[in-house]
Amino acid sequence: MKAFWRIVDLIVGGIFVYAGVIKALDPVRFGLDIDNYKTLPWFVSVRFAFYLPWLEIFCGLALIFRCLYRGGLSILTASIALFIGATVAARLRGLDITCGCFGHASEHWSFPQHMAVDLSIFIALVALWFANSRQRAAVPQ
Amino acid sequence: MKSRAVREGLILIALAFLPAIGEGIYFRDKVSWQSPIPTSELVTVDQARSWGNSAIWVDARPDGEFSRNHVPGAFSLNEDHWNELLAQFLPNLSPDKIVVVYCSAESCNAAREVAKRLRDEAQLKDVFVLQGGWEEWVRKNR
Numbered sequence: 001m002k003a004f005w006r007i008v009d010l011i012v013g014g015i016f017v018y019a020g021v022i023k024a025l026d027p028v029r030f031g032l033d034i035d036n037y038k039t040l041p042w043f044v045s046v047r048f049a050f051y052l053p054w055l056e057i058f059c060g061l062a063l064i065f066r067c068l069y070r071g072g073l074s075i076l077t078a079s080i081a082l083f084i085g086a087t088v089a090a091r092l093r094g095l096d097i098t099c100g101c102f103g104h105a106s107e108h109w110s111f112p113q114h115m116a117v118d119l120s121i122f123i124a125l126v127a128l129w130f131a132n133s134r135q136r137a138a139v140p141q
Numbered sequence: 142m143k144s145r146a147v148r149e150g151l152i153l154i155a156l157a158f159l160p161a162i163g164e165g166i167y168f169r170d171k172v173s174w175q176s177p178i179p180t181s182e183l184v185t186v187d188q189a190r191s192w193g194n195s196a197i198w199v200d201a202r203p204d205g206e207f208s209r210n211h212v213p214g215a216f217s218l219n220e221d222h223w224n225e226l227l228a229q230f231l232p233n234l235s236p237d238k239i240v241v242v243y244c245s246a247e248s249c250n251a252a253r254e255v256a257k258r259l260r261d262e263a264q265l266k267d268v269f270v271l272q273g274g275w276e277e278w279v280r281k282n283r
Contacts, residue, residue, distance in 0.1 A: 031172075047165075054160045072149070072150075
């Protein structure tokens with residue numbers, strides 16, 4: 001079972017590293033994608049666009065190498081929950097948004113496709129939390 | 142466990158600042174930090190109208206919206222059928238023309254994307270994005 005959760009770590013971590021690298025390569029485009037949500041002023045969106053991809057990369061690496069693991073898991077879980085909330089809110093406000101999560105690959109995804117991917121990642125992260133807690137509880141102190 | 146997660150999270154947050162600052166410095170001259178579209182690339186409805194026949198209007202909205210209504214004389218050029226529409230649009234250009242691209246509203250992205258592609262792919266220089274888009278055009282023409 002431990003090997004299974006390790007594989008989940010690698011897959012989820014790899015997804016975030018991939019998504020982060022794509023966005024870090026084109027921060028201006030990612031800034032425009034953040035701006036599409038119309039929740040933050042541009043000068044904040046553009047600064048986030050430079051920062052968030054690197055946070056994603058470091059957190060993804062934390063999952064892959066199991067270094068600063070719980071910190072990475074916490075940040076990724078919180079950020080994807082926030083992102084799902086922002087996407088739903090944008091949708092309710094009638095905004096036609098491009099999340100830009102995976103660069104051009106996700107450009108033409110429909111809203112249900114976005115939600116399916118985001119919720120799957122969120123569920124995987126929550127599952128990793130529980131798996132990690134159980135593994136730690138099983139280890140004699 | 143919680144405090145450890147917080148501590149590790151703070152370390153990751155701090156670490157991510159380092160490459161982000163480096164990248165920000167590298168891109169400092171390539172990014173418009175105050176507005177998503179540099180003000181030099183924006184044009185108001187009144188300004189664009191004052192250009193008269195020198196202005197060539199480009200509608201970046203989807204085909205359906207263009208069919209319903211558009212700025213008189215505008216060409217449809219959206220990213221859904223980019224190659225096909227660009228081929229139809231380019232023969233209408235002459236060096237003295239100024240291109241004004243618009244999409245549905247202030248919040249839409251299509252106009253700046255199309256304007257960027259016209260600059261990058263068609264090597265056009267005088268390309269502007271209409272401030273407020275179609276909504277603003279309609280408001281000014283009521």
